[in-house]
Amino acid sequence: MNNTTGGTPHVLILGGGSVGMTVASQLRKAMGADVAITVVDSRPYLTYQPFLPEVGAGSIDPRNVLAPLRKVLAGTKVVTGSVSEIRHADRTVVVETEGDAPLEITYDHLVVGLGSVPRTLPIPGLAENAIGFKWVEEAVTVRDRVLSALAEAASTKDAETRKRLLTFTFVGGGFAGAEALAEVQDMVADTLRYYPDLHASDVRFVLIEAMGRILPEVGEELGRYALDQLRERGVEVKLETFMNSCENGVVKTSDGDEFASELIVWTAGIKPNPVLAQSDLPLNQTGRLDCLADLRVKDENGPIEGVFAAGDCTTVPDLASGEGKVCVPNAQHATRQGKRLADNIVRTIQGRPLVDYYHKNLGTMATLGMYKGVGTLFFGDRKVELKGLPAWAAARAYHVYAMPTAEKKVGVISDWVANLVGGRDILGIPESTEPRKAFELTAASTPKKG
Ligand SMILES: Cc1cc2nc3c(=O)[nH]c(=O)nc-3n(C[C@H](O)[C@H](O)[C@H](O)COP(=O)(O)OP(=O)(O)OC[C@H]3O[C@@H](n4cnc5c(N)ncnc54)[C@H](O)[C@@H]3O)c2cc1C
Known part of the structure; x- marks a missing residue:
């Protein structure tokens, strides 16, 4: 699958979370039809995680902390599937989709915004x-x-x-x-x-x-x-x-x-998305992608052409906090890095100098x-x-x-x-995870014919 059409650059965005959604919407705003954009996420929506404690407490309806990618990013190709491999040498990403052979998506510019996962320990049970x-x-x-x-x-x-x-x-x-x-x-x-x-x-x-x-x-x-x-x-x-x-x-x-x-x-705690290990991109000791302040992924020789990254899965210098400091993983940085990253892709396409990410903690x-x-x-x-x-x-x-x-x-x-x-809704619906249970019981107790 290749969206590069008649010289239109194709930007492939992995992850439709705080980074991915921001990059896609800002790029579309800045370049209109002059860029082809694909967003891949295993979920069809962004989850606004800072509101999850209020969902857990029944103060906010769960659907109100989700933003549907296809609606928010109308005009952008959204693929619902799980990234399983990144082969930057071939400019190809492998995506597993439901009931189909894995998709191979090629790109001109790659954005990695695959976030983090819980940091678990080998504790019995x-x-x-x-x-x-x-x-x-x-x-x-x-x-x-x-x-x-x-x-x-x-x-x-x-x-x-x-x-x-x-x-x-x-x-x-x-x-x-x-x-x-x-x-x-x-x-x-x-x-x-x-x-x-x-x-x-x-x-x-x-x-x-x-x-x-x-x-x-x-x-x-x-x-x-x-x-x-x-x-x-x-x-x-x-x-x-x-x-x-x-x-x-x-x-x-x-x-x-x-x-x-x-x-x-x-x-x-959290750790960077383990799928990053299934890539030919260099990872640092924490398993994250090391970025320059302009959000290009780097190795020991400098920036890797065509790859940008931001958010929880990266280590980005925090220029506003001083020498040697790096951005902490939070939504405040992820969305603002997303904006800077989108602008730097536009600058790359237009051959203009890139600008460093700089954000003073609010x-x-x-x-x-x-x-x-x-x-x-x-x-x-x-x-x-x-x-x-x-x-x-x-x-x-x-x-x-x-x-x-x-x-x-x-x-x-x-x-x-x-x-x-x-007042708060005090109802818990435990069967919502097993919605077929009541029907199954009834159907199972119905005498079989013959
Ligand atoms: C309970 C909680 C409360 C928080 N509160 C705050 C707060 O108050 N303030 C704050 O600034 N930050 C807060 N954060 C942190 C903040 O939400 C994250 O730092 C931010 O969402 C990171 O953005 P991201 O784009 O890097 O990752 P995410 O927003 O997590 O996006 C990553 C996306 O990648 C997708 N993905 C993952 N693996 C794959 C795969 N293999 N294939 C395809 N798609 C994949 C995911 O589905 C997800 O949509 C909180 C987090 C949690 C969990």
């Missing part, structure tokens, strides 16, 4: 019993399982079962983990008023963190504030502790604790439940630390601004207004 928190399906499942567990716990008389059903464990107290736990715990605290048979002290939320602090992204003082907040809310935060195993849903920690947990959420913000949050904002060189309601409001405002498409921004705001008016 982890693969079988834990769940990640990076995709909308995971956030929906966490919410459904927690709410269903409350309903089941309120209806059982067996003390051990009840204890397990009301124990929720999160591993990793960085941004994603602390935010996800805090939002879900807030939902549970809010929902308990509909459960006269359950008391707050029956519910056990455990956060296991290997380091001596949580939320390092917001700095030491605010991290300590967030820790105190969570502990005041009854969350058991185990610092400098490891989860040694979780076989059959029984969590064993390095401090000697052992308990059955209904849910184990793994949020202990700050870091985490919501910790309704009206609760922490964060730092930068106004030039001035740093402002926010706690509680102001931090929560600033985080929500920023993410609505950053969320792609006006339609989805309106959707998110409508969800919040609906929650204010009618």
Whole structure:
């Protein structure tokens, strides 16, 4: 498959996330029909990950954190398939699609925006019993399982079962983990008023963190504030502790604790997409693509012609933070790198000099439940630390601004207004992962003819 037509350059974009969607829309805006663009993603939509904790807490409808690639990128070819190999020597990418022979897509310019995956460890029981928190399906499942567990716990008389059903464990107290736990715990605290048979002290939320602090992204003082907040809310935060195993849903920690947990959420960091190893592009020690500040991928001899990359799967110099610093993996950098990258492809095609990526950190913000949050904002060189309601409001405002498409921004705001008016939806639908179960049971019990 080759889109290069009559001298029109073909840009192949791998990944339709924060980097991929930004590059495709900016390129189309800048060059119109003078460029052919193909976006490959295994999902037909972008997931706005910073809103996943609010999906897990039932504050935002899952569909409102997704932007459909075919609608947002109308006029761009979108391939729904999984990249399995990059052969830059032949300028070819191999893509696995449903029920078909692998596609071989050629290109003139390649953009790699394949993001990251959870950094897992060989812990007994982890693969079988834990769940990640990076995709909308995971956030929906966490919410459904927690709410269903409350309903089941309120209806059982067996003390051990009840204890397990009301124990929720999160591993990793960085941004994603602390935010996800805090939002879900807030939902549970809010929902308990509909459960006269359950008391707050029956519910056990455990956060296991290997380091001596949580939320390092917001700095030491605010991290300590967030820790105190969570502990005041009854969350058991185990610092400098490891989860040694979780076989059959029984969590064993390095401090000697052992308990059955209904849910184990793994949020202990990320690593670059492992599919990068299936390529002839050079990777650095962390498994990422090393980039120049102009976002061209480089090896020891300098830039590799025709390959750009950005986002979580790259190491990009952070010129605004000083010599030797590199950009941290977040959406703030990914979308802005996407813009710079698109402009540098236009410049490459037009034979103009490239421009380096330079972005001054705007700050870091985490919501910790309704009206609760922490964060730092930068106004030039001035740093402002926010706690509680102001931090929560600033985080929500920023993410609505950053969320792609006006339609989805309106959707998110409508969800919040609906929650204010009618309260959160307290329904968990555990069978949504097995929608055929009820029908299968009925069909199986129907007497067979003859
Ligand atoms: C819970 C959570 C909360 C977060 N909160 C914040 C926040 O508050 N602020 C912030 O700045 N950042 C936040 N982040 C981080 C931010 O979302 C990421 O840094 C950002 O999305 C990275 O953009 P990307 O384009 O590199 O990767 P992604 O946006 O992840 O896009 C990668 C794309 O590649 C696709 N893909 C992967 N493998 C393949 C394959 N083999 N074939 C085809 N397609 C593939 C994926 O489907 C995906 O669409 C959060 C992340 C999480 C998980």
